[in-house]
Amino acid sequence: MHRVFLYLSKMANASSSALRAKKIPDNLYELCLTNLVNYLQKSKCGRNVLDGLPDTVRMDVYYKMLQEKRLCILGAELSKLDVFERLMRFAGSQLKLLQCFQAVIEHGSRLSAELAASYLAKTECGCNSRLDLIHLGLRLGGFLNEAGWYADAQRVLLRCRELCQEMPQTTYYKRLTLECCHRLLNTQSAYCCFPAAAETYALALQLLGIPDDVTADLPDGPLAVADTCDKALQTDEEEYIDSDCPGFGADSSWGWSALCTRVCKELSALFFVRCDYSAAYVWALRALRMLTPHTPHKITIEVLRACGKACVVKRRFGAAGLLVRQAVALARAAFGVNHPRYAAALLDLGFYLLNIDSIVHSVAVYEEALCTLRRVFGRSSLHVATAQEDLAYALYVLEYSSGRFYKARDHAERAIRIIENLVPPDHLLLASAKRVKALILEEIALDTPAGQDMTAPTLLEESEALHKAALALSMMAFGEKNVQTAKHYGNLGRLYQSMQKFQDAETMHLKAIAIKEELLGPEDYEVGLSIGHLASLYNYHMNMHCAAEKLYLRSISISLKLFGERYSGLEYDYRGLVHVFTQLKRHDRANHYNRLLQHWQELREQSKAEQQPALGDEQILPLSELHAKFFAPND
Missing domain, CATH: 1.25.40 (Serine Threonine Protein Phosphatase 5, Tetratricopeptide repeat)
Structure with missing residues (x-):
């Protein structure tokens, strides 16, 4: 031996x-x-x-x-x-x-919990230097976070932050505290620990020299934050370099510029999961502007991903496509196709493709991301559960017309089982997965021929229970005035329509529309979606055809403005108007929308022949060229 x-x-x-x-x-x-x-x-x-x-x-x-x-x-x-x-x-x-x-x-x-407990015990024994313990906490907390064990990561990083704050508050230790805040924000956002994240957010702003109330009650709050942040980020680099502590130089991944870039990215991620998309977008742009050719690949990829997602929800699809494809190409080149960072970039690409109505390509990308994550994390990880949930929803959208929802249902149920095994029963991470399963069960029930399967009413009742559970979790986390809460109201509205509870359905749709209009404005995609659902209720079930006509026309206007003539959702609005005008005996208008529907079908056939760039064909642009394209005024 x-x-x-x-x-x-x-x-x-x-x-x-x-x-x-x-x-x-x-x-x-x-x-x-x-x-x-x-x-x-x-x-x-x-x-x-x-x-x-x-x-x-x-x-x-x-x-x-x-x-x-x-x-x-x-x-x-x-x-x-x-x-x-x-x-x-x-x-x-x-x-x-x-x-x-x-x-x-x-x-x-229980390796994750054991390592976290060992670290906490080590910090109490007094046998190690505080600085060594801080660096160990940052490494261990960062690893546990990347592995998806957020609760244990938070325990480690909170203790690490305490150690930082117990030290003399020199520039160097303030900087270590900010590094800890960056990693905590990542963990707390991913695990939906919003009260704790609010504390970390306030401390990060304090360390950056930004007032913690700068966004309060101001319509342009995020912009004000970004402008104030500029002044903090222009601090002399040399002030933050300690020659006695290696690893914190200007060119390192822990350098001041890189650290501030990562903090801005995490602030964007926090606002994104809280559905404050305007703030998420501004913080992401701030991080994007701060990238340099010397920024480490890991940080660049994370910033591109965060900014790409923010652009998707802000409907800047050209910019979003540019950024998410660049992130995928960089992740592939830097880490290879078997790395979870590549899979994470693929999930964002799938999200972008789903939102631009490229459903088939979205499903393929989600499937590849799931395979990669399973190779690394097995079958019992929150990362895997997230990918399965995303794939389930994409398959639900893909098969909406065919009715073949069983593969989507399987992925949704697997996601729920994984999450239930890893988080408390009232955790917000369950809300989205339950919502996806509820949508799928509703469609399976509706596609079951009458008298063929006696489980259809049961499926609708199960769907209602899932939607209500998701709504309750959203209300607990966000309150009523939130986009996610509004979505759950809208989903209940559609379900009650299927259950022939029409007054309840109308109430839910009106709530969803009111919240979305207040938060997103009258021309947002989410508003158009809810308006279309209410129009369907009025048209097919409540004989309110004149009201339905106005709603359909408004929904069409929003869809054309955001997506163009090929958008898949236009089918339901055009068919709805044909039905409206047929009922109103206005056959000339019915024929007009029949022609528009036929034209739409022709455009959709053309779309099927058009190919999205294949995975692996993305070109890595120089950062200067990427910045020039992204910040072009006509995007």
Whole structure:
């Protein structure tokens, strides 16, 4: 066995190019790893020999444990905080470490909670320097966040923030506190911890020198924040560099410029999940402007993604496509197609494609993202659940006309099961997945022929329970005046229409329209969607054809303005107007909208022949060219 250790050490000391030049057979190295794993499995006293191996070999040993399904011994090794810290420091281990970490948890370990508890205990024992503990907390909290274990990540990062604030408040430690706030914002946004995120947000603004009430009750609040932020971001870089503390130079990923860019990106993400899309958009633009050719790829990709999503909800589709495709191309080039950062960029591309009505391509992109995430995280991760929920909704939209909803239903139910196993029963993350399943069940019930399946009423009742649960979670998190709450009202309105509860349906639709108009303005896509649903209720069920006509025309006007003549939703409005004018005996108008419907069908056939750029064909633009295109006045 000594020869095995000696051989492995020699392999680690040789560069990868040297290994290729010598043509050392891979199977010999793999055989040594297997023998070492077998030896460690049998001899507990021999495990300390791993301490003498270089990081690259040690990670390969652990990965071999994963491949050989030796998950008990792997879990025992990874649960040692000093071992885990060493692996986190090794830049080449991240993807393998994520896979090993998740596999151990799926095997039944509480590795995430154990590591968090070990860190908290270590901060209390007084045996380590505060600075070392802070850096360890930032690394561990960041890793747990990237792995999707947000609750444990938050525990670590909150303690890390306390340690920062207990130190003398020099510029250097304020900067460390801001770094901690950045990572906390990422965790708290993803896990929907909005009260805690509000505290972190206020502290981040304080550290940046921005008043925490700058957005209060001001219609142009986000713009005011951005202008004030500019002054804070123009602080002399040298003021924030401590020569005694490496890793914080101007060109590092923790440099002041990069740190401020990441904070702006996280503020955008926070406002996005809170459905304050105007603020999300402004903070994302601020981060985008701050990118330089020297910004690390990871940060650039995150900023492009955040800004691309904000552009989608602001209906700047040309700009959104430019940014999300650039993010996908950069993630592929920097991390490869098997990395979760590439999958995350794909999810944003799928979101963009879904919103521009390119449904088939959206489904394909979501499917690839899900496959990538499953390869890394297995089948019991919040990251995987999010991808399954996104894919379920895209499949629901794709199969809306065909009625083949069972694949969509399967993905929605898998997403709910994963989330229910990982979060408390009243967690907001369940709301969206339940909403998607409810929509699917409603359509399955409606597509079931009368008398063929006695479960149809049950499906509608189950859909109602899911919609009400999602609404309750949204009300708890956001209150009534929120876009997500309005969407849940609208979904209940459609369901009550299907259940022939027409007065209840009207009440829900009117609530949805009122909230959306107040928050988004009268010409927003979401407003048009709810108006179309109310028009359908008036047209087909309440014999209010004149009122339905006005609503359909308004919905069509919004759709044409935002999406053009090929938009899929126009079909329902055109068909609705044909029915309206047929009922009103105005056959000339009915024929007019029949012709428009036929023209729309021709355009849709043309759209099917048009191809979206294939994955892998995206070109990485120089940042100066990307900025020039994005900030072009006519976009």
